[in-house]
Amino acid sequence: MNESSPILKISELTKSFHSGNRSINVLRGIDMSMYQGDSVSIRGDSGSGKTTLLNIIAGLERPDKGNIFWDEILLSQLSASFQAKQRALKIGMIYQAFYLIPELDALENVIMAARILGRVGPQAKSRACELLERVGLKERLKSSTLKLSGGERQRVAVARALMNAPSLILADEPTGNLDENTGKEIIDLLLEISREENAGLILVTHNRDYAMQTQRQFLLHYGKLNMGFDG
């Protein structure tokens, strides 16, 4: 892969859901490319298919048609286990509901992402500590995630998403469970840290102000991804 090759390329992506005789076309021919350090926001109404699009990009759902390339590797050609390994290496995911493991403390949650790739040891621990320090949780490394505030949990989730130095971060409404100030802090942190790590960022959000902070803005409307705020 050279510097100018895309870290993500989507072409002619379609996806529909069937309910009885009804067919709902959620995505109708989506095309998009992303390069290292790019940041993109996707807005859209509830149920417009934003999360479905993120899941397809992450390889968690299969599209009906179209191709997805991670660093010029065609996703559909990978076996499930290899795809999972590549996903763990190349993609970091952040969710609205954090999805931290309550049995583990903050540090263990972050290390878990590396542990899955078999990377356990002082280096992994040092990287996790660094990331937690970077997101402002230096004093909470050993805290149970149940004792952290919403904003702190999302910071742990950000650190976890970055643990394996992914080339792409997918953030699915990361501020949905947070108050406005905390949400703003998280978005700022996410943009800053993804820039530092030179990772691409796809931010799905309802918030126009947050979306404005990314380099490119898209609106998902009737299954089409339109550039700009109003399509």
Place this chain on the structure above:
Amino acid sequence: MPWYLYLAIKQLFPTGKRVSLFFVIAVCGVMLGVMLLVIVQSVMGGFGRIYRDKIIETNGHIRIESGEVMYDYENILNFLFMRKEVAATSPYAHGVVMLQHKNRPAFPAIRSIDINRENPVVPIAKYIILGGIYDLDDDSVLLSSSLAASIGATLHSIVEVYTPLIIDKLAEEEVLLPRELKVVGIYETGWEEFDSNTMIATLRLMQELYNLSNGVHGIAVRLNPGYDEEKVASIFREKILPPNELMTWLDMYAGLLWILKLEKNMQFFLLLFIVIVAAFAIANAQLLTVIRKNTRDRFTRSPWWPTTSTYRLLLFPGFIHWSFGNYFWYYHRFGCSLFS
């Protein structure tokens, strides 16, 4: 350590907590299931052992009979005496008689013992509850407890014994009077078959009652500990030739032993199925818990690993419960045996 095992252990022993209640319940479930199986198997094995001991103590390990009266049994006794496997031998006679005491009749099986040799083969002395074996002579008998109770006989009672020989003599127009014998002992072995309706007389008295002259009906053999009766019997069969037949206690009581084995197997299978049902219940609760956790913590559901790894994550807590359940059961068992 693989991550799924690490996570499975963490789900059972969360950071900052000791042990989850679910873990304790699941381990106790496995422990109780295994314990139940082992206890039932032990109890059934114990029954089998008790039956075995009773049968051997009242019959010996091997019996040699020819189907008719044996007169040249001394050769066989000499052969057996030379064998290292043999602890004791005793020639015997047995049959059925009519017994009467104060007009109360009974039809017990009568067995003879040679009081000079019998004790090591059939240790009847240790089962005497009234009287003593050393008072037994050619004018006396020992009665089983149930038989004595059924005819109202007790120690020193005089009982009348009618043998098949009386019928034989009647055919020859001779009248043979019943033999009057004194009860010198009452025994109870705890082996129902033996206690219900048997009496014991001396070998000389039996030979007289059955007109056997110096003959016997068979030879009882007791083996030294550690010898397998089936193997020993097959070796002896090469030397003790037909019409003499060797029967081990396993052959004699094959029906009873089959029932015992069947009962043991039945109980094992019934309990096994109960344990399997219980295991499914535990597994079900466990899967629901793990799935709920992993759905809640979507992190574990997908982005970082393939579905097969999630299955491993689901299975490992069960494996850990199973291991701990078995471990605690054995630990507990050994603990019990140390204190007992």
